[in-house]
Amino acid sequence: MNVFLTYTVLGLVIGASYAIAASGLVLTYATTRIFNVAHGATAMVMAFVYWELADNQGLSTWLSVLIVVFGVAPLFGALLERWVIRRVADAGVGVTLVVTCAVLVGLIGAAEKIWPPGVHQVQQFFAGHGVTVGTVRITGNELLTVALAVVVGAVLWAFLTFTRLGVAMRAAVDDKELLALHGGRPNLMSSIAWAMGSALAALAGILLVSSEPSELNYISLTLLVVNSYAAAMAGRLTSLPRTFVGALVLGLLNAYASGYLWTGPGWTGFREAIPAIFLLLMLLLMPQAQLRVGRLAGVAGVRTPEMRRVAVASALVLLAVVFGNAVLSEVNVNRMALGLCFAILALSLVPLTGFSGYVSLAQFSFFGVGALTVAKMHSSAPTAVLAGAVLAAVAGILVALPSLRLQGLYLALSTIAFAQIMDTMVFQNPSLGGFGGSLTTKRLDMFGYRFTSDKAYALLAAAVFCVLGAAVIVLRKGRYGRVLIALRDSPAACATLGLNPRTARVAVFAGSAAVAGLGGGLYAGLQNQVGSTNFQFFNSLPLLLIVVCAGVTSVSGALLGGMLLMALNSYPSTQAYLFLILAVAAVGLGKQPNGITGWLFSLRDNPLGARLGLGSAGIARGIATRSAASQSSASGGAVTVGASGENAEVEA
Template sequence: METFLVYTFIGLTTAAIYAVIASGLVLTYTTTGVFNFAHGAIGMLAAFAYWQMHEAWHWPTLVAVLVDLLVLGPLLGLFLERVIMRGLGGTSEATKLVVSISLLVAMIGLANVLWNPDVGRTVYPFFNGRKIRLGPTALSYHQLITIIVAILVALGLRLLLTRSRLGVTMRAVVDDPALTQLNGAHPTRVAQFSWAIGCSLAALGGVLVVSSTVLNASGLALLIVNAYAAAIFGRLRSLPLTFVGAIILGLADGYLRGYLPQNDYLTALPLAAPAILLFIVLLAMPNRRLRTHVRTREYFPAPTVRGAVLFCIVVLLGGLMMATTMSTIDLPTYSQLFAIGIIALSLVPLVGFAGQISLCQLSFAGIGAVCMAHVGINGNPLGFVVAILVCGVVGALVALPALRLQGIYLALATAAFAVFLDQWVFHLPDFDVGPIHLGSTTVVPHIMHFSTFSLGSVNVSTVKLFGYNVITPTAQMVLATVLFVICFAIVCFIRRSRFGRRLLAMRDSEAACATFGLDLLGTRLSVFAMSAAMAGLGGALYGTQLTAVTPDRFNFVAGLPIFMMVVVGGAGFASAGLFAGVSLNALLPFMTTVFNSFGKYQLILTGGVGIGLGREPSGAAPQIATGFIALREDLPVIVSMLCLMVVTWAGRLINLYPNWPMLIALFVIFVGAVAIASRRRLVARGIARAAVTGAAAADVEEVPLEWVGVTVPWTPELLAKTEQVLGLGSVTYEAVGAATIRRGGAS
């Protein structure tokens, strides 16, 4: 009985913290429509700030807490609202998600820069953990305060939302922002207010939780993610249900810690429990209605065959150049860009074409690496095949229950799956299953041996292809390049195929697709399975590059930058795969070798790039592409460029000069080619325009007069005709500012 009470109190304390955090999340989501993935990270920053003020500067507890909650929290909220969140109107769920995930990543980076992660820090509970007797057991003041605070927050929010004018306005804004504006409310002010309160609540949660855990940036930011399950329990709307969810979650956590048998299989289960509960709660969500058209700002045109082929050639050439010129020390680092690139590419059909969200692609890659480790022993290339097949099946199995979900809920379900894998499954010892009989039917005929990372790291051997062992860094780089180019071509092909058009159609309107007789479930299942399979291939390749693979390479947080960079690169363009690979696994290591301290700021920078997405939702690819379109269309310039590049490369190969001059020369050749192609395009267009103008003059009668100046240029004849039709008499025109036409003279 006594232990039961102890674990109940522990559970209730956890519940109280979850409730405080989750209610802040619900508040901002309902009033602004942004599900803030960084909510936990805000709590984390507040916890660090509390440590700084209280433990480092020795401020009194109360002062430190009040500054944290009443000054820093609200200020951060106002800042986020003004600078980041306000620009997110009219963007897709994926874009909103990326911005808040980027914020999460950037905040973890910021914490690591401000507070050196290698230094251990402890925060003591309030009143130094003193306890009061309560019947047969004791309760610390800290626990008591936490529970009381949660109750006060519940009462306070209730009063705010039902009794205050501001609260009522907040509820109205949820229902119809435009209408409340007509009634004299200020939706912006309401949004500012809820961000301020939301951040303050996150800060409160951070301050309360920090004494019972280690002060570690990513750990703390994700511990708080557990609270999201409580918010989902309230369907992101209802605060009372959110509190109920928090209590269930907290108690489950307390009792699992207290009563779960201790063995290698179950020790890590409590860590994964909130993720499992989150998944279950999500599955219990009611069936949603078929999605109808939502206007978004993104646009992803199909790649031309020529553009795709050119891209493949350039990537192949680039891979070969790297393989032949880089030192064997650098090569293993840089060849990873293609493995990560394949994992990133796998997101393009899913996120870009079909408009689905998956935050567990890197987990599929982890499964792929495990398959490669166990099947690809001694370089058996069958490992790749098994990785592709297993990941395809697992992807479909995850998708089957999760596909009823949409947007943020799908994101959370896939996040829950990723956390479930990296907190529990990837830490399981080997186990056997089978034979299993269900009644008279045999489900599993033999003993099946399952093994993930065997409680540590597994070794992945290099592949033997056609009797050749791909073991040297050079050969590995070539293999990675070739596999990437194949996957790139597949994604381009999908975009131009029937299947790709269907995915894009489904992204826009499921309802319309259903009325043509499309099997929505089957289509979504196949894109999910296909994308998981490609991620599995990427993971298997990644495994052969790393040789010794640990589960933390494939954890949830490690996967976030890949997702981010694909969306930043333009989720609907296959080139976004290369963009993600290059920016994460080539540019960052390169910058770190150039500037030593760069590594420290890497996360902040990555996060910052993602946050900027709010301004250009179609991503970077189209902007980069506009510069190259001229080049793509200009075959002579392409061919000369490629020839020059090959010559430069050949010069390096016969050791005429070292790498640096080659890099600079390649860069100059490329920029020069783009410039020349653009120039030639302009000239060609000038000729084309002259031809059009001539044609237009020939059939003046044909042009509707309203279009004069828009589709055809002004000519004196057309001007005269317009004047005649409008009955203006004699009119003189003069250019004023931006082509303003002023009427003058006598009429």
């Protein structure tokens, strides 16, 4: 009985921390309809700020808490809303997820620069104080955590339900113009919501690091708060009472699993995956999303090239690799080959996200399935790489089938849950066929030729990318590509015409996963040794950010995205500049959804580009598009040109 009580107390404390963090997520989503992926990173940074004030600068503990929770964090949240979130407030779910991913990556990079790895520890609140229930000792820190969770939940619920300001904050989501007509200030309401959400993230981060004093870690602390996603989904991102109950249930499940499940690597992975499993269950219990009528407002995509230009562009890519092999050092040739493998991974997002509009945060998991297959088969035959692609496609189907009833944000969160389950229960678990530590791999042997040198492997990766890129463009030009675009723009209209959106979603997930798995198999051969740390689900966040900012609607964007991801991993000294470029590109997605390559291709559609002969046809098409949109608007129609509408095309 005492053991049960001990784990119950532990679970309630963990759940209370999750409840505070989840309350901040619910607050910002319920008042602005933007899901803040960077909520955990905000908690991490504010925990470091608290350590800086309390331990490094010598301020008192309580004064440090007040400064962080009521000063630094709200100011950060308000500035974030003013200069970043407000610019993409009317954009789609994919854009807002990418922008908050950019904030997450930027906060982690800033924390690593400001507080280099070292000893960063905080002390418990009310150390040495507590109460005893039976034989169980409940510390003062644990009592404080539970009490604050109850107070925060009650105060927030009362604030949003009964106060004029709280009602106005919720009204800003439904109709900003109507609120403004009644004297409200929608932008101010949004700033207050993000300030309060950041304050709650800071409080949760401080309580989490003080509950079990240990060295502050950038990634692990961020991921602890990510577990609060599951609690927020228990309340469907709208109900604070249900969120509070869901957080407590999640905390108790974690505690009981730690105390009563058998020890061993398999069960350890299961315990670590409990928040992800809980999140997936909550998502599957959500009501089925209704088919959306009408198209998304946006801009036309970049042009689809003729196959002759695709062949020329492919030849130029291969010539660039040959030139790189001649002038680059051996280390940089290896990095170039790595960038091409990442480009294949990025290419897997073009049909899935660029054409279909489905946001996936599990691509690195599919990448890992391909690498794991090659490593387990320990073969140099091409069949090993192909087998990895097939198994990755099966994994893609497993992701698509349970989530057929989900759309938008909920679909993206389901892919996060799948990726975390794969990371903890498979990749890190040798008893279930995972990597365990690390596994050696062999270079590919094709037609009697072994690609042992990095130069030959870079050419191989470039050739595979060009072939797959051409296949993606052919797909976009064909009937199935038009079906994907149409399903994204208006699923209801497609269903009326007899198209099956479920079959199309499963197929595009399977194909995308297969491409990622093929890239993972090539990556495994290049590295000669791979392990579970290479395929952590957290890596999918910067991947999505980079590819969307580079241009997820084009093959050129995938190539640029792969090289940027390689640079981010291979050149630490350039990370600050890359983060700056990505931050600017992410904020600019509201105006140019096609990313950096979209800005480059748009040169063909401006007067200077016309004088230079860069695209009179593009200008004519742009005028025709705007004219069609104007006619639709004048006739009262609800249809506008979508970001991936019938005019959305791909540049080689």
